[in-house]
Amino acid sequence: MNSAIIxxxxxxxxxxxxxxxxxxGTRAARPGSGVWLRLFEVAxxxxxxxxxxxDMYPWLPSFNRLLGGVLGLLAISSWLRRRGGIPAxxxxxxxxxxxxxxxxxxFSGNQSPVxxxxxxxxxxxxxxxxxxxxxxxxxxxxxxxxxxLVVPLCLYWYARANGQLVTAQAGGRGDxxxxxxxxxxxxxxxxxxxxxxxxxxxxxxxxxxHGLMFWPLLAxxxxxxxxxxxxxxxTLVSVGVFALMWALLTYGSAKASxxxxxxxxLVVATALYVAGRFVVENTHAGERFVQxxxxxxxxxxRYSLYQEGWTMFLQSPxxxxxxGNFLTHSSIGMYAHSDFMEVLATTGFVGFVLYxxxxxxxxxxxxxxxxxxxxxxxxxxxxxxxxxxxxLLVLGLGTPNFLDPLYLCILxxxxxxxxxxxxxxxxxxPTESRASKGMASPxxxxxxxxxxxxx
Numbered sequence: 375m376n377s378a379i380i381x382x383x384x385x386x387x388x389x390x391x392x393x394x395x396x397x398x399g400t401r402a403a404r405p406g407s408g409v410w411l412r413l414f415e416v417a418x419x420x421x422x423x424x425x426x427x428x429d430m431y432p433w434l435p436s437f438n439r440l441l442g443g444v445l446g447l448l449a450i451s452s453w454l455r456r457r458g459g460i461p462a463x464x465x466x467x468x469x470x471x472x473x474x475x476x477x478x479x480x481f482s483g484n485q486s487p488v489x490x491x492x493x494x495x496x497x498x499x500x501x502x503x504x505x506x507x508x509x510x511x512x513x514x515x516x517x518x519x520x521x522x523l524v525v526p527l528c529l530y531w532y533a534r535a536n537g538q539l540v541t542a543q544a545g546g547r548g549d550x551x552x553x554x555x556x557x558x559x560x561x562x563x564x565x566x567x568x569x570x571x572x573x574x575x576x577x578x579x580x581x582x583x584h585g586l587m588f589w590p591l592l593a594x595x596x597x598x599x600x601x602x603x604x605x606x607x608x609t610l611v612s613v614g615v616f617a618l619m620w621a622l623l624t625y626g627s628a629k630a631s632x633x634x635x636x637x638x639x640l641v642v643a644t645a646l647y648v649a650g651r652f653v654v655e656n657t658h659a660g661e662r663f664v665q666x667x668x669x670x671x672x673x674x675x676r677y678s679l680y681q682e683g684w685t686m687f688l689q690s691p692x693x694x695x696x697x698g699n700f701l702t703h704s705s706i707g708m709y710a711h712s713d714f715m716e717v718l719a720t721t722g723f724v725g726f727v728l729y730x731x732x733x734x735x736x737x738x739x740x741x742x743x744x745x746x747x748x749x750x751x752x753x754x755x756x757x758x759x760x761x762x763x764x765x766l767l768v769l770g771l772g773t774p775n776f777l778d779p780l781y782l783c784i785l786x787x788x789x790x791x792x793x794x795x796x797x798x799x800x801x802x803x804p805t806e807s808r809a810s811k812g813m814a815s816p817x818x819x820x821x822x823x824x825x826x827x828x829x
Contacts, residue, residue, distance in 0.1 A: 407511055410452060414508050415517055417444045422521060425779060426566075429558040442497055449504035452511050463732045463789045464503050467782075470728040471495045474697040474721045482696020491698035491777075498782040505786030506793070515791045516580070518783070523573030523593060525566050529555040530596045533603075542603040542658075551658050553603035561773070564606025568613055568769070569784065570597045572762055575620055579628075579754045598649075605659045607666070608772035614650070615768045617642050619761035627744060628754035676711055676772070683710045686719040694722035713770030716777075729776065732785070733763060739792045743799065752795045759788045 421441040424434040453460070474495065478488030509515050533539040533555040542553040552560035570593070577590040601609065621642040626635025654660035686695045686703050695703050697720050700710050710716035718726045736759075743756040762784070766775060775781045 407452075407455075410448060411508070411512055414445065414448050414504075414511075417441050417448065418504075418508070418518075419521065421445060422525075422780070422783075426525065427556060430556055439497075442500055445504040446500040449500070449507040452507045456507075456510070458510070460503070461506055461789050461793055462735050464499075464506055464786070466728055466732045466735065467502055467785075468499055470721070470725055470732075471499050473725050473728060477693035477721065477725075478697035478699070481690070481693050482699045484696065484699055484702045487698030487702065488696055494777065494779075495697075498776075498779050501779055502782045502786035502789070505783050506790035509787055509790030510794055513794055515576070515787050518787050519573040519576040521573075522569045522784075523577070523590065526563075526570035526597045526600055527593060529557075529563055529566060530600045532556050533600070539599075539603070545658055549605065551603075552605040553600065555600075560604045561606045561609070563604040564601055564609030565769070565773075565778070566780075567597050567601035567604065568609050568616065568765070569780065571613060571616060572758075572784070575616075575624070575758055575761075576755075579624070579751065579758075602653060602657050602659050605662055607659070607662055608769060610653070610659065612765050612769040614646050616761055616765040617646055619764050620758065623757035623761050624754050627757045628750045678706070679704065679708060679710050680712060680715055683712065683715040683719040687722070690722055692722045692724060694718070694720045694725060696720060709774060711772055711774070713767075713773065713775040716774045733767070736789060736792060737763060739796060743792070743795055747795070747799050752799070755791065755795065759792065762788065 421438055424431075424438040424441065428434045428438075471492070475488065475492040478492065479485055482488055505518065509518070530539070533542070533553050538553055538555060542551050545551045549560075553563060554560045555563055557563055574590045574593060574597070601613065618639065621638040622635055625638055626632055654663055682704055683700065686700070689695065700716055700720050701707055703719075710719060714726065714730070717729045721729075740756045740760050740763075743752055744760075747753055747756070766781070766784075769775065
């Protein structure tokens, strides 16, 4: 046979548009992107610090708007250089923002909150897009998870340094005991602790690659203490949901072992029961749960907000009462305290569908990874992101997530990394297919799977 007829099969590294892999199998960032990545990480760290310290330094919002613009420009430059499409989830959020602003100005009676909410959501859209582009450029979400893990530790040590920790442990009248650290809202302290647990779960699997071993577990006592002293009931419930979903969807799924999933789920459920009994019987946060169970009037306020939101939706089922106008139509002048009810009441059925589709598209992307990928790390991360989505949906029953910029950063992180894992899978599968047919391959299929998409 004429050897000239046989075309050499190009390696994965030689395929245009795909970054090379290093010796561990991780796809490296493209040449020339190092400076871009460092600039983005510095700008993002400063932005998040400014966002969290706004209550202490009122001049920071103006500074953060400048940093947000820098992040947006960096993301656009990466997108133009990569010439990649915009993920469907980001496009859906952009459509949701546009719909909310348009219908708000056209149909709402009070346009002042429309302008305020529209500006906030537009900034969050930039953040989500920026985080998506960053993770797709870096090929790993390690930096963002590191920030998520460090923040609750900073909350703990600041509260300990200024005496808030001792005051919260000693208790006080009403809600004066609740730990707020350098924030104005104790509930948000709980949210940040939940996000920190996401970071712990990430590093538990990736500890050896990053040389961390089990030190992320050392952060758990500090995060748990801060969380309990914040007194955030919705977050405590969400943490329990996350622990159960993490046990169910990660380790066993990564190793394709139902036995491991069941055993880990039993261990986590037992630990949650013991911890829950301790919190209820020995802490002020537990007293809040007991009071709520004994006095139904304490939960009637939230229930009445749900009723009012449903009434608003029935009045304007297509476009809603107007973005940000829930407070205007509420009899007690409060927001809905619910992610989906706020969206449904203020942006109508169309806005609700656009917003809900973000989760549906991302979930389907993760499900495909679980079914098709043979790489344990990719399967673990897909399961972790599914657990995070379920947890955030549960948290959204008590708070409007879509108004939290840090929440949109986490959503952008998941969208970006899901796309990275999906792209890695598409690159590896054709090579495996060629190897299975006996054709020439630059590497054996087993070696490709062993060094496949990892973090």
